[in-house]
Amino acid sequence: MARLPYEEYLRHLRSDSARLREVLTGCDPEARVPGCPDWSARDLLGHHAGVLMFWSTIIEQRPEGPAEDWTEPELPTAYDELLALHAEQDARLGAALAAADPAEPAWSWSPDQTVGFTFRRQAHEALIHRLDAEQTAGQVTTLDPALAADGVDEALDVMFGGTPAWGQFDGTGGVVRVDITDRDESVWVATGRFTGTDPESGTSYDEDDISKTDPREGAPDAVVSGTAADLDAWLWRRGDDTAVSVTGDPAVSDHFRRCVNQAIN
Structure with missing residues (x-):
């Protein structure tokens, strides 16, 4: 699947925010926020304002890691002030990205250590939290098909399948093909197991687990x-999953379902 141009990621980040x-x-x-039941609308707004602030700092200052000169901000308690902070940080991140080259180095929590990661990741962060806001208010609108298709790829390759x-x-040999029916695109995913010890936490x-893989000969x-x-x-x-179809080997499809059956905030 071809990724969107970086200017499109920036346009979506701005419009969805x-x-x-x-x-x-x-x-x-x-x-209450249906997709994050522990959150209120206030929590959602504060969360996304904080995310925009964090990644603005990363792109503006280019630290070696996330902990350098970063402290969790104390958010305003007044709702109108929180809205104003969100607008300020939205404009800040948009300006920082617009002034940057996507190929430049920048820290991220993924193997992709470039500014381009933030363009793409924050476009999808804004898209999903926009959907959260719309579901909370009962004002759901359609998702852009090109961005949503890229979001399927990002979710499977980075959020669920990143090693x-x-x-x-x-x-384990099991392969799932995820067909995006309105885009005539597919993402192939291998099922298996993840092992390792996190050097920071010792866990x-x-x-x-799953991992994005290349298309293979024959049927999945x-x-x-x-x-x-x-x-x-x-x-x-x-x-x-009422609008999602799942067919094929139940053991493989059940493995896939288990791996993606977890909320991401």
Whole structure:
């Protein structure tokens, strides 16, 4: 799958962040967020404002790691002030990215240590939290198909399937093809196990996992299909599987379901 141009990621980041703010402006600050039940509208707004602030700092200052000169901000308690902070940080990150070359080095928590990672990741962060805001306010609008299709790829390759340098993914032979029906695109995923010990926390892992893989000859063991918007929302647990079709080997498809059956905030 071809990625979107970086200027498109920036355009979506700006428009979806603005839409999130527009929807939450008229929302009850204590309304619950369906995709994140522990959050209120106020929590959602504060969370995304903090995310925008963090990545603005990363792009502006280019620290060696996330802890350098960074302290968690104390967010305003007044809702109108929180809205204003979100608008300020939205404009700040947009300006920082617009002034940067996507190929320049910049820290991230992924193997991709370039500014380009932030362009793409924050476009999808804004898209999903915009959907959170719309679901909270009962004002859901359609997701852009091109961005949502890229979101399916990002969710499977980075958010669920990314293997850190200190770990190892071992495929079991099961392969799932995820068909994006309204885009005529597919993402292939191998099922297997992840093992490794995180050098920072000392935590050891040995668990079911998935990893994006190249297309293979012949049919996959299982097929998951749906529109870009339905698949992206389902993978992020912002939508159910009523519009998603799953066929093929039950053992392989169940393995896949277990690996993506976890909310990401």
